[in-house]
Amino acid sequence: VPRLVALTLSPLGSLRLPPVTMPPTPQPCGRTPLIGIMILLSTADGFLPPAPCARSLFQRQHLTCDRPSPRRPCSAPLFGKKKNRRRESSGEILNVERIRPKRGPASKVDLVAVEAAERALLKIEAAEAAELAASLLTEAEKEASEAAKRQEQEEEKFELEGFFPVEFAIEADGDLIGLRLDVAVQSLLTKWSAGDEDGDVDAPEISRQTALALIAAGRVRIISQGHVSRTLRAATRKGARLEAGQTVVLLLPPDDDDGSALLSDPVLSPPETGLGEIIPEDIPLAVLFEDEEVLVVNKAPGMVVHPAPSGHNTGTLVHAAAFHLTRRSTHGPGEYYGDNADMDMDEPEGARPGIVHRLDKGTSGAIVVAKTRRSHARLCEAFKMRKVSKTYLAVTVGDPGIGTIDKPVGRHPVHRQRMRVVPPTGRKGAAPGRRAISHVETLATDGKLSVVAVRIETGRTHQIRVHLLDRGTPIVGDDVYGVGVKNGRRGAGAERPLLHAARLELDHPVIVDAEGDAERMVFVAPMAPDMAAIVEGIWRGAREEMPEYFD
Numbered sequence: 392v393p394r395l396v397a398l399t400l401s402p403l404g405s406l407r408l409p410p411v412t413m414p415p416t417p418q419p420c421g422r423t424p425l426i427g428i429m430i431l432l433s434t435a436d437g438f439l440p441p442a443p444c445a446r447s448l449f450q451r452q453h454l455t456c457d458r459p460s461p462r463r464p465c466s467a468p469l470f471g472k473k474k475n476r477r478r479e480s481s482g483e484i485l486n487v488e489r490i491r492p493k494r495g496p497a498s499k500v501d502l503v504a505v506e507a508a509e510r511a512l513l514k515i516e517a518a519e520a521a522e523l524a525a526s527l528l529t530e531a532e533k534e535a536s537e538a539a540k541r542q543e544q545e546e547e548k549f550e551l552e553g554f555f556p557v558e559f560a561i562e563a564d565g566d567l568i569g570l571r572l573d574v575a576v577q578s579l580l581t582k583w584s585a586g587d588e589d590g591d592v593d594a595p596e597i598s599r600q601t602a603l604a605l606i607a608a609g610r611v612r613i614i615s616q617g618h619v620s621r622t623l624r625a626a627t628r629k630g631a632r633l634e635a636g637q638t639v640v641l642l643l644p645p646d647d648d649d650g651s652a653l654l655s656d657p658v659l660s661p662p663e664t665g666l667g668e669i670i671p672e673d674i675p676l677a678v679l680f681e682d683e684e685v686l687v688v689n690k691a692p693g694m695v696v697h698p699a700p701s702g703h704n705t706g707t708l709v710h711a712a713a714f715h716l717t718r719r720s721t722h723g724p725g726e727y728y729g730d731n732a733d734m735d736m737d738e739p740e741g742a743r744p745g746i747v748h749r750l751d752k753g754t755s756g757a758i759v760v761a762k763t764r765r766s767h768a769r770l771c772e773a774f775k776m777r778k779v780s781k782t783y784l785a786v787t788v789g790d791p792g793i794g795t796i797d798k799p800v801g802r803h804p805v806h807r808q809r810m811r812v813v814p815p816t817g818r819k820g821a822a823p824g825r826r827a828i829s830h831v832e833t834l835a836t837d838g839k840l841s842v843v844a845v846r847i848e849t850g851r852t853h854q855i856r857v858h859l860l861d862r863g864t865p866i867v868g869d870d871v872y873g874v875g876v877k878n879g880r881r882g883a884g885a886e887r888p889l890l891h892a893a894r895l896e897l898d899h900p901v902i903v904d905a906e907g908d909a910e911r912m913v914f915v916a917p918m919a920p921d922m923a924a925i926v927e928g929i930w931r932g933a934r935e936e937m938p939e940y941f942d
Contacts, residue, residue, distance in 0.1 A: 556612075557583060561637045573629040576611055577602040579641060580659075601659060603629060610642035669698075669728070669744065671714035672705065678715070679914050683722050684766040684901050685759055686712065686745075689916040692755040692887050697743035709743060712760055725762025748774055748850060753868075756783070756892025757916040761900070769900035774850065780896040783845045783855055784918065784940065786889035786925055788873065789864040790841045793832045796858040799824030800851040809871060810853040812861040827851040829858045835930035840867060842930050844893075855890060866890055867925070889922045893940055915939045 559579050561567050567575045580597040605611055606629050613626045615637055633639070644659070677689035688708070690696070695703040698710070716724040727744035745761045747770045761767035773779050801813040801824030813824030828848040835842045841864070845855050856872040859865055865873030868885030893916055898909035918926065918940050926933050934941050 557641045557643050559639045559641070561633050561635055561639065565635075567633050568635055569632055571629065572611070572613075572626060572631045572633065573599060573602050573606060575633050575639065576605060576641070579639065580605070583641070583643060597659075605641070605659070612640040612642070614638040614640065669709055669713050670705075671717055671728075672710040673714050673718075674706065674711035676711050676715050677916075679757060679916060680912070681720065681722050683725070684763055684899070685761055685770070686716070686720075687757060687759045687895070687914050688712075690750055690755055690758050690892075692753055692919050692921075695752050696749045696758070697746050708758070708760075709746065712745065716762070723762075726764055727762065747771055750892060751853070751856075751888070751890075753887035754890045754892065755916070755919045755922070757895040757914045758892065759895065759897065759914075766900040770897070773897060773900075777848055778898060780894075781847055781850070781892060782894035783847070784891045784893045784922075784926070785843045785845055785855065785859065786867045786885075786922065786929070787841050787843050787859055787864040788839070788867055790833050790836045791831050791843055791859060791862045791864040794830075796827075796829045796831060796862065798827060798858065798861060800827040800854055800857050801825065810851070810857050812857055825849075825851055827854045827858065829855060831859070831862070834936075835933065837929050840925075840929050842926050842933065856888065885921065885925065887921075889925060891918050891922055891940075892916060893918070917942045 567578065570578075577597055577599050580602060606626065611626045613631070613633075615634075674694075677691070678686065679689055680687040690708060694711075695707045696709070698704045698707050713728045716728045725745070745767060747759055747761055747767065750756060750758055759770065761770055799813045800810050803809040803811045826849065830846045830848075832844045833841050834844055843859075843864075845859075847854060851857075853872065856866055856869055860869075860872040867873075867889045869888040869890075872888075895914045895916075897912060899912055900909075902910045904910050917923075920942075923941055930936075
């Protein structure tokens with residue numbers, strides 16, 4: 392009975408044993424049915440599955456039984472993987488199945504025909520490559536011939552305009568290797584003007600400005616070594632360094648005996664600038680001091696110090712000083728003006744006679760003018776040796792505080808009319824700048840604008856304006872080194888940079904004291920009315936604190 396119950400509950404319970412038909416005849420012994428059942432069960436034991444345990448009836452993976460089966464142990468998984476046997480020494484798998492590669496069908500391709508086709512293809516490719524190379528060579532020759540034609544046409548064009556190309560080869564051991572283009576052009580022009588390209592004949596040196604003018608006119612060309620094309624293209628980079636093997640071509644006037652072509656060249660012989668004669672102009676001057684040697688004036692804002700080819704040929708301080716010294720002075724006109732003037736306009740100081748130092752157009756204040764050559768030389772030496780003390784007053788946006796600004800000042804690499812504080816690590820080849828020292832002290836401030844005193848030890852171009860801008864406090868009204876609209880609105884409509892040379896201390900170039908030392912002179916210049924009004928608006932007690940700076 393337990394076997395029948397287990398068979399009914401097993402997954403194979405759907406199997407049914409064939410019915411056992413008992414003979415209808417009565418058995419003579421009561422033990423006969425029991426013996427038949429036992430025989431039947433014993434014969435069915437061969438194909439019946441093992442009885443599962445009660446605890447694992449619903450476990451499909453593992454069927455366990457207390458009684459071992461001759462076919463499969465009950466504890467082994469039905470779908471278990473066969474573990475690989477490995478060699479203990481090397482770890483090699485011992486029972487791995489070796490798969491032999493299947494051999495493909497025999498090839499029916501004719502290898503001889505294939506090799507012949509490959510050789511024919513290689514011959515075709517070689518022929519095409521040779522044809523392409525020949526066409527490229529033909530194109531290079533055509534390009535070279537066209538370049539030669541263009542060069543001839545350009546040379547003819549310049550010859551028709553009166554210019555003749557002169558070539559200078561840059562040799563490997565020459566003295567032009569590594570030079571800037573403008574410097575090299577200056578040297579080559581000097582050699583050419585002497586009539587000897589080797590430079591053996593002494594000749595007056597051509598100025599750098601003439602070389603720069605020739606480059607700007609597009610009459611300097613560079614041909615690099617190995618270039619097939621020799622088309623004359625203008626060299627525009629004046630700072631380009633020359634290399635060995637290059638050829639510099641200068642478009643110059645043709646040679647002649649009388650030099651008329653050179654004199655007629657507008658670049659090599661520029662026309663007169665109109666500065667050959669200083670015509671006195673009746674312009675009022677605020678004279679602070681004058682004797683036979685020097686003249687010290689308080690320059691008004693908006694006045695240019697000396698004439699220049701840029702267009703300031705009239706209305707300058709030089710024209711006003713010429714009128715004052717020849718018409719009004721009681722100490723004589725000096726050596727630069729009047730009937731006894733001996734001024735060569737070709738000299739460096741020809742267009743600025745007696746001028747020792749300069750102030751910007753918008754800057755007002757004290758400036759000294761030498762009346763004799765002796766005073767001019769001594770005053771220039773004093774400025775060079777920093778024996779002159781200059782103190783300025785300025786109105787700034789913000790408060791710069793008190794301190795010393797020691798930063799080099801140089802020309803801006805992009806905006807050539809401006810200056811800047813040169814950073815410690817600039818780009819390669821950039822100008823390093825010149826040392827500039829400014830001592831700054833804030834005298835008064837209203838929280839927005841400040842009255843500042845600046846004493847400078849050096850006199851670099853735009854030094855104070857650049858230093859104050861670098862400090863974050865630009866000068867009010869400065870359109871170049873500040874926000875002009877913002878400065879003008881905050882500064883009650885200032886039309887110029889509010890910068891004034893208030894104090895000038897220097898030694899007299901001739902007069903000495905009792906001890907034999909040069910007499911020290913101090914000049915104080917009052918501020919212009921526009922700046923004085925703004926200073927009083929910022930500093931209520933300014934007139935009482937420093938009355939010498941007010942009219």
